[in-house]
Amino acid sequence: xxxxxxxxxxxxxxxxxxxxxxxxxxxxxxxxxxxxxxxxxxxxxxxxxxxxxxxxxxxxxxxxxxxxxxxxxxxxxxxxxxxxxxxxxxxxxxxxxxxxxxxxxxxxxxxxxxxxxxxxxxxxxxxxxxxxxxxxxxxxxxxxxxxxxxxxxxxxxxxxxxxxxxxxxxxxxxxxxxxxxxxxxxxxxxxxxxxxxxxxxxxxxxxxxxxxxxxxxxxxxxxxxxxxxxxxxxxxxxxxxxxxxxxxxxxxxxxxxxxxxxxxxxxxxxxxxxxxxxxxxxxxxxxxxxxxxxxxxxxxxxxxxxxxxxxxxxxxxxxxxxxxxxxxxxxxxxxxxxxxxxxxxxxxxxxxxxxxxxxxxxxxxxxxxxxxxxxxxxxxxxxxxxxxxxxxxxxxxxxxxxxxxxxxxxxxxxxxxxxxxxxxxxxxxxxx
Amino acid sequence: xxxxxxxxxxxxxxxxxxxxxxxxxxxxxxxxxxxxxxxxxxxxxxxxxxxxxxxxxxxxxxxxxxxxxxxxxxxxxxxxxxxxxxxxxxxxxxxxxxxxxxxxxxxxxxxxxxxxxxxxxxxxxxxxxxxxxxxxxxxxxxxxxxxxxxxxxxxxxxxxxxxxxxxxxxxxxxxxxxxxxxxxxxxxxxxxxxxxxxxxxxxxxxxxxxxxxxxxxxxxxxxxxxxxxxxxxxxxxxxxxxxxxxxxxxxxxxxxxxxxxxxxxxxxxxxxxxxxxxxxxxxxxxxxxxxxxxxxxxxxxxxxxxxxxxxxxxxxxxxxxxxxxxxxxxxxxxxxxxxxxxxxxxxxxxxxxxxxxxxxxxxxxxxxxxxxxxxxxxxxxxxxxxxxxxxxxxxxxxxxxxxxxxxxxxxxxxxxxxxxxxxxxxxxxxxxxxxxxxxxxxxxx
Numbered sequence: 001x002x003x004x005x006x007x008x009x010x011x012x013x014x015x016x017x018x019x020x021x022x023x024x025x026x027x028x029x030x031x032x033x034x035x036x037x038x039x040x041x042x043x044x045x046x047x048x049x050x051x052x053x054x055x056x057x058x059x060x061x062x063x064x065x066x067x068x069x070x071x072x073x074x075x076x077x078x079x080x081x082x083x084x085x086x087x088x089x090x091x092x093x094x095x096x097x098x099x100x101x102x103x104x105x106x107x108x109x110x111x112x113x114x115x116x117x118x119x120x121x122x123x124x125x126x127x128x129x130x131x132x133x134x135x136x137x138x139x140x141x142x143x144x145x146x147x148x149x150x151x152x153x154x155x156x157x158x159x160x161x162x163x164x165x166x167x168x169x170x171x172x173x174x175x176x177x178x179x180x181x182x183x184x185x186x187x188x189x190x191x192x193x194x195x196x197x198x199x200x201x202x203x204x205x206x207x208x209x210x211x212x213x214x215x216x217x218x219x220x221x222x223x224x225x226x227x228x229x230x231x232x233x234x235x236x237x238x239x240x241x242x243x244x245x246x247x248x249x250x251x252x253x254x255x256x257x258x259x260x261x262x263x264x265x266x267x268x269x270x271x272x273x274x275x276x277x278x279x280x281x282x283x284x285x286x287x288x289x290x291x292x293x294x295x296x297x298x299x300x301x302x303x304x305x306x307x308x309x310x311x312x313x314x315x316x317x318x319x320x321x322x323x324x325x326x327x328x329x330x331x332x333x334x335x336x337x338x339x340x341x342x343x344x345x346x347x348x349x350x351x352x353x354x355x356x357x358x359x360x361x362x363x364x365x366x367x368x369x370x371x372x373x374x375x376x377x378x379x380x381x382x383x384x385x386x387x388x389x390x391x392x393x394x395x396x397x398x399x400x401x402x403x404x405x406x407x408x409x410x411x412x413x414x415x416x417x418x419x420x421x422x423x424x425x426x427x428x429x430x431x432x
Numbered sequence: 433x434x435x436x437x438x439x440x441x442x443x444x445x446x447x448x449x450x451x452x453x454x455x456x457x458x459x460x461x462x463x464x465x466x467x468x469x470x471x472x473x474x475x476x477x478x479x480x481x482x483x484x485x486x487x488x489x490x491x492x493x494x495x496x497x498x499x500x501x502x503x504x505x506x507x508x509x510x511x512x513x514x515x516x517x518x519x520x521x522x523x524x525x526x527x528x529x530x531x532x533x534x535x536x537x538x539x540x541x542x543x544x545x546x547x548x549x550x551x552x553x554x555x556x557x558x559x560x561x562x563x564x565x566x567x568x569x570x571x572x573x574x575x576x577x578x579x580x581x582x583x584x585x586x587x588x589x590x591x592x593x594x595x596x597x598x599x600x601x602x603x604x605x606x607x608x609x610x611x612x613x614x615x616x617x618x619x620x621x622x623x624x625x626x627x628x629x630x631x632x633x634x635x636x637x638x639x640x641x642x643x644x645x646x647x648x649x650x651x652x653x654x655x656x657x658x659x660x661x662x663x664x665x666x667x668x669x670x671x672x673x674x675x676x677x678x679x680x681x682x683x684x685x686x687x688x689x690x691x692x693x694x695x696x697x698x699x700x701x702x703x704x705x706x707x708x709x710x711x712x713x714x715x716x717x718x719x720x721x722x723x724x725x726x727x728x729x730x731x732x733x734x735x736x737x738x739x740x741x742x743x744x745x746x747x748x749x750x751x752x753x754x755x756x757x758x759x760x761x762x763x764x765x766x767x768x769x770x771x772x773x774x775x776x777x778x779x780x781x782x783x784x785x786x787x788x789x790x791x792x793x794x795x796x797x798x799x800x801x802x803x804x805x806x807x808x809x810x811x812x813x814x815x816x817x818x819x820x821x822x823x824x825x826x827x828x829x830x831x832x833x834x835x836x837x838x839x840x841x842x843x844x845x846x847x848x849x850x851x852x853x854x855x856x857x858x859x860x861x862x863x864x865x866x867x868x869x870x871x872x873x874x875x876x877x
Contacts, residue, residue, distance in 0.1 A: 092657070117657060123687055128646045128680030132688075135650020138635060139585070141657070143650065155676070162640045163647070169843045171628045171636035172619035178846060208844045208852075232846040261849065309849035 058249035065252035076218035095146030130156035137177035165209030178232035186238035193409035223258030269300035323394035395432035507714035512731035518798025541570035568765030571792025575738025607829035645681030652690035671702025685755035699764035717759035732760030
């Protein structure tokens with residue numbers, strides 16, 4: 001038996017080797033490879049397929065929430081769900097395949113721990129999953145629904161937009177489904193193509209009544225997910241699937257909250273503001289280092305975190321300081337959320353003569369207006385009125401996004417807004 | 433080796449026996465479909481038995497090629513208690529409801545009818561923007577509502593005002609919602625007839641059809657977990673039953689074992705679309721068994737039949753944690769809404785037949801008369817009284833102002849986001865300058 005198995009294995013290996021060898025001998029194969037990868041060998045090409053377009057940068061170990069443990073993104077999600085089910089006896093988790101632990105292992109162990117009436121599979125029907133979740137939430141119980149991929153959330157679009165988002169408003173606050181949270185894997189993963197890579201946040205940004213939240217890391221994910229679950233409004237929590245394993249850092253074991261609708265300035269700077277969310281935050285972080293190194297430019301890097309309602313103030317304050325804004329997301333350019341940010345910022349930060357607002361670098365215009373060079377603190381009350389905020393934008397706002405195509409498979413390295421495209425856009429803004 | 437083989441043979445035999453035992457336990461339901469309690473577990477796998485081993489179905493092999501013929505000529509029979517003249521057919525099916533309860537049923541239906549006439553007229557006169565009547569379907573509302581507990585949660589579609597009427601929702605609040613005045617608990621946000629009442633456990637109506645069906649299932653699941661001894665009832669029309677949400681709701685209710693009553697009002701039309709263009713099978717009741725759901729078809733114009741079916745469904749749904757499907761056959765006597773003129777797609781004769789020959793209100797009145805619980809004098813007095821009540825509420829509703837325009841902005845979220853507050857302030861500033869072009873006089877200051 002063993003001898004037969006060994007022989008079979010040897011034959012298979014031999015066949016594989018033969019196939020490779022056959023390919024090498026094909027006329028033109030070498031030239032084609034040479035065109036695309038000048039110095040490539042077969043091994044290099046295979047490795048290149050697996051290299052991510054970003055490097056995950058963990059945040060420093062959090063100290064204020066007690067004991068921590070190294071967790072990757074899916075484990076931090078499990079931890080948040082574990083905390084929620086422990087704290088809230090009405091909380092239930094449901095969706096396709098969540099019972100055995102989920103296709104991304106986010107719910108491993110929870111059914112055994114909390115019971116099959118609290119962690120259970122549903123039939124394969126996204127409109128049913130979300131509708132069912134709304135119904136649970138209407139009774140006041142906590143519903144945590146999983147949509148297996150954000151790409152499949154569209155059958156539930158009617159339930160989310162026409163029902164969940166409008167429940168409180170249309171009933172005059174007699175009824176609501178605030179205790180509903182929808183979790184879904186999101187974003188590019190290297191090989192996901194059209195239907196395992198989408199970032200649909202822009203579709204939902206246009207829908208008042210729901211919140212859309214996207215974390216960049218395990219620590220952020222747990223705190224934001226717990227806030228979503230406890231928030232009294234229906235929330236959609238998109239989890240960057242490429243980070244499920246690739247991102248690992250110290251995460252507190254106990255529950256903690258990260259506030260919604262608050263962007264985070266993860267790196268301060270003075271020359272240009274970079275805004276992104278999810279995986280793309282790590283891309284722009286790297287772009288910030290490249291800019292510092294190659295151009296001597298100081299970047300302020302902001303993770304938006306909540307897409308709606310979004311933190312207009314933090315972005316605007318930053319752009320007032322730097323005068324330049326670059327927004328980047330994987331989702332297609334047209335109608336992507338960068339367009340909303342761009343439009344709002346250019347309106348609130350338009351040219352206006354207002355002596356309380358100054359900027360780091362002096363421009364001709366500000367000189368003419370007799371303004372000083374250094375920063376003064378923004379006076380909060382003045383933010384309230386539309387007319388009183390101003391900025392002289394040094395350059396048009398830049399958006400570095402996916403192309404207006406469906407998300408391709410083999411062309412993913414060309415499609416995504418990688419650090420080189422962001423760097424190039426940044427360079428052009430600086431030289432504007 | 434030989435010992436092992438022998439042991440394996442014995443083991444297989446034992447498992448074969450337990451398989452047989454399992455098959456015996458499965459009681460075939462109506463139409464030969466097995467209903468398994470508890471839910472199917474992974475069967476012991478034995479590839480040497482000549483029985484189907486497929487996880488997907490519990491059935492025998494057949495060696496004759498035969499398609500199942502859907503039976504639409506002789507469909508699921510229609511349960512009724514009274515004949516068209518309001519006489520009990522089978523005394524053992526008479527629910528023997530006390531006089532007060534039957535009078536309440538009658539008065540709810542007739543008061544609803546009166547309110548419908550007046551509000552339909554008020555739309556025609558431009559006083560309210562829109563209205564939907566319930567003519568012909570009053571029996572489905574009150575018959576089912578009477579069979580429920582007051583705390584049972586109701587998810588409706590839009591033609592179930594009689595359920596609220598039976599639960600004593602005041603005329604003032606019906607009118608307030610239609611007029612969108614300051615008394616409207618919905619704060620003037622929705623079109624008329626989109627009622628909701630937290631106190632009476634009636635979830636606010638929304639326009640998209642069938643969206644309430646999976647929601648009702650979720651609510652039922654939560655009620656089951658809470659050991660609330662509550663049922664959820666979900667109303668929808670035969671048209672809405674074509675929506676994907678209906679399929680989703682049925683399937684979820686069955687697989688997740690939810691205490692829910694699906695109540696389908698099959699009134700013959702979805703706006704202008706007759707049932708022959710809505711489905712080709714035997715109505716909605718025949719779909720239930722396809723999902724593993726206990727199902728029944730009833731005469732929706734027979735209040736007692738509706739009552740009996742709902743009562744029994746409620747009892748069993750809560751006791752057994754399983755869904756029930758009731759298809760109440762009825763007829764939509766009125767137009768779909770004030771935006772519809774149904775003479776464009778059906779004959780006046782057809783409508784008149786139902787209005788005159790088979791109406792839930794007249795059938796119940798005949799019953800009341802035959803019981804000696806009602807007479808012509810009381811009928812006249814009640815018609816006058818109910819009309820007066822409706823007119824009073826109507827006139828009051830007309831006079832009240834609309835809510836403050838600030839209520840345009842609240843309740844989008846539980847807390848108002850900063851950017852929305854800015855928009856609210858910008859409207860306030862706009863009105864300071866351009867207010868004369870807006871109907872501010874009708875709105876609360």
